[in-house]
Amino acid sequence: MKSIKIIIYSILVLLFITACSDDILDKRPMDKLDSEALLSSPEGRVSFLANLYYQLPIEDFLFRPQGGEFNFRGNNNGKYLPYSTDEAVHSEANVAGFLHGQNELKWWEEGYKLIRDVNLLISVIPDLTINEEERNTLMGEAAFIRAYSYYGLVKRYGGVPLIKELQIFEDDIESIKVPRSTEKETWDFVLSECDVAINNLPEDWYDGYNRRPTKWAAYALKSRVALHAASIAKFWNEAPLSGPAVDQGLVGIQASEANGYYQACILASQAIMNSGKFSLHKPTPANPQEAAENYREMFEDPALAPEEVIFLKGFSIPGLGHAYDFWLQPNQTSNGAPHPGRMNPSLDFVDCYESYNNPGQSSPIVTTVDGDVNNYNGFDKTRTYLRFNNPYEIFEGKDARLWGTVVLPGTVWKGKTIVIQGGYVKPDETARIEVDESIVVNGTTYYTFGGSDYTEYSGFKVLGGRMTKSGFSFKKFLSTIDVPPELNQSTNDWIEFRYGEILLNFAEAVVESNHNAQTEAAQALNSIRHRAGHTVDIPLTLENVLRERVVELAFENKRNWDLNRRRIYHKDLHNTVRKVLIPLLDLRVDPPQYIFVRRNAARERARTYLPKEYYRYIPDVGASGLVQNPEW
C-alpha cells in the first residue's frame, strides 16, 4: 500500500515538473499586434501612419490652447487661439490670452509620445520587405512627421532633448535621460528632417492617398520653420532673457545666424514657387465683390482651391468634425445652436486693412469729421460724427478680404441681413449704448439693438454671449449651408499649408535679409493683393509685408506665432485692451442715419504679455533633470 502511494506521488511530481513548456510565459496577447506584425502589412502601415498624422500638432479647428490639446472635441465655450492675439475678443469671457499658465499651449508628453511612435516606425523600415520606392516614401513620411513634431516642440520650448532613435528601457532610468539640446541645434535638426522628407517624398500621391504629404508639403514646412528660426535669431535681443537656460544656449539664437535661416526659407519657398504645381486660387478677380467671394469660398471648401492647397487636414463625419459653426455663426444664423457668436473680430484687426483708394496704407475706420482715430472715450455729443445711410457704407472701398473674413453690420449672410447695432442717440443728444431700450420718435419705434426680439439681431445685447460685442461677426471658415446645431458637425477641411503663406514667407525673408530677389518678392506680395481685388502695386517694404500677413492669413492661427517669433507681444500688446466699433442709430436727424463710435471692448481687462512667455514651462523637470526655461 505504501509503495503505491509513493508511486502515485512520484508520478504526480513528474507530471508537474514536465507540465510547463519554455514559452508558457512568453504568450502573445490575442487582442494586440506587435510593431513588426503590424508594420509588415500594407494595411497595418496605413493605419499606423494615419494614427501618427492624427497626432500631428496641427493647430486647426480643434486646437484648444488651454491645456494645449489637439483634436479637442469637448465643450471649449468657443475659445480659440485668436483670442490670445489682437485678432478678436470673446463675446462672453475676458479671455486674457492663453499664455500665462503652465499648461497653456502645452505639448510635451504628447509630443514625445508621437516622437516615440515615429521612431518605432523608423526602426523597422530597414527590415520591411517592400520595394525601394516604397521604403524611401516611408522614410520621407516619417521624417516629415518627426520634423513637424520637433517644430511643435521647439517653437514652444526652445531647445529640447533630441531623441533620434527608439529608446529601449532596461532597468536603468539614467541611461535613457537625454539633456536638452541648444535651441539652434533643435531648429537645425528640424530643418535636416525637412530635407530628408523633401528628398524622399513623392511629388504626387496616387488616388485615394492624395492627402499624404508630398515633397511640396515638406518644402512648405521647411519654409515656415526656417522663417521662424530666423526670426528668433533676429529678434531675440528685443526681449532677452537670463538664467541657466540662456547661458547654456537652450533658448535663444545668435543674431548672426539669422541670414542663414532666411536664406533657407527663401530657397524652400522658391522651390514651391518654381515647381509650377501651385498658384493662387482665382488670382484675377473682375471686381472686389468677386474677390471677397473667391477668398471666402476657399476656406469653406478647400476642395475648390486645389491649386492653392499644399497640405490639409481632412474633416468628415463620421470621423472628425469641428464646432466652428456651432460656436461662431452670428446669432441670427445659428440654426438653433444655443451659444453662437463667440468670436468677435476686433477693431484693431479691422483697422489693418487697406482701402483701394489708398494702397499700401492701413486705413483705420474714420468715424468723425476731425478724423481722430485714437479717441476711445465713447460717444461725445460735441464731436461731429460722419453719418451713413446704412451700417456698411463706412466699409465701402475696403479690401475685399475684410468682407470675406468678417460679417459687417447690415450685410447679408446666409440669406439674412445681419443686424449689428449697439444703441442710438436720442433726439435730445443723449446716447443709449449697450442697454436694451426702445424709443418712439415721430410715431416710429426704434430699438437700441435694431430689433424688438433677440432673434432679430446679432450684436451687443448681453445675452449668454450670443451677441458680438465688437461690432463685427466672424465669417471665414463658416458654412453657408445649415449645420446641425450640435458640437462637431462642421466638416470643412483645414488648410495647413497654402500657397499664399509661402509667398508671404518668401517676401518676409527677402525683406528681412535684404536678399537680392527683391523684384520676385514684390511680385509675390502684389500677386496676393491682386487676388484681393487690388490693382495698384505697392513696394516691397517690411511694413507692407507684415500688414499683408495680418489680413491674408487672418484667423488661420498664424498670428500667435508671428507675434511670438517677432517678439511683438510684450511691446505692442502688453497692457492693452482690444478696441471695438459700435454702430449707433442717430435719431437727431430725420430720417435716422448711422454713426460709429470707436471704443474699448466691454467686459475686457487689459492683457499682460511677459517676455518669459515666449518660451513655455517644461513639465516635470524634477524627474527628468532638464533645465527649466527662464522664470518658470
Add this chain to the structure above:
Amino acid sequence: MKYIHIIYRLLIILLVAVSCELDNYDGPDASFYGSILDYETNEPIEQDIINGTQIEYIEHGFANPITQYMVIKNDGTFRNDLMFSGTYTMILVRGNFIPTDSMEIEVTSGNNERDFIVQPYIRVVDANIQKSGNKITASFKLDQTVTNTVKGIGLYAHPEPTVGQPMNIVKSEQTLNVVTNPETVYNLEIDLTANSNLLKPGKQYYFRVGALINVAQAKYNYAPAVRIGI
C-alpha cells in the same frame, strides 16, 4: 434593525478614525523680512509688486528643490511670515539693480530681519509730478549708475498706490535708447481731457515716473508714487 444602524455608524467612525495619522510635521516657524537698499543712499529701492523684482530662494536639504519666489512690495520692502527655519540659498536677479551673487542665509525660528544692499541701475531723482490745468506733468532727472543705455521713460497712472509700468490704466512713455546725462530734465505729461473716460474728474489717482535700463529682463526704476486729485 436599530443595531445595524448603530453598527454601521460605529464602523464609519472607526474607518474615519483610523484612516489618518496626526500631522506631525512642524508648521512654518520663521518670519523673514527686510528691505532692498541702495548702497549709496541707503534708501529702499522702489519696485513693482506684479511682474517686478523677486527674491529667488532654494531651501537646502532636499534632493530636487524647486526655486521659490518672494515678491517685493512697491516701497522696496518684503516680508514672509510663513517661512520654515533652515538654510537657504538666495539670489536677487532680473531686478532693477545689479544682480547679487547667491547667498547662503540661515533663517532661524522667530524673526529674521535681513536687508539686501544693492546697486540700482538708475535713480529717478528730483521727481515732481503735479496737476497743471487739464494735464498731469512730471519732470525728473535720471542718475544712472551703469554705462548701459536707458531704453525709455514713462509716467503711469492708476487708482492704486501700486501703480507702475506693469499696472496702469493710462501711461505716457518715451523711448530714449541713450546713455543719459544726470543734468538732463525729462518731462512727461498725461492729457486729462483726452483720457476722461479712464481718469475721472473728482477722483484721486496715483502717478509714478520710471525709467528702464537696457539689460536683459531688467525692471523699471521709479520715484515714489504721488497721489493727485483731478
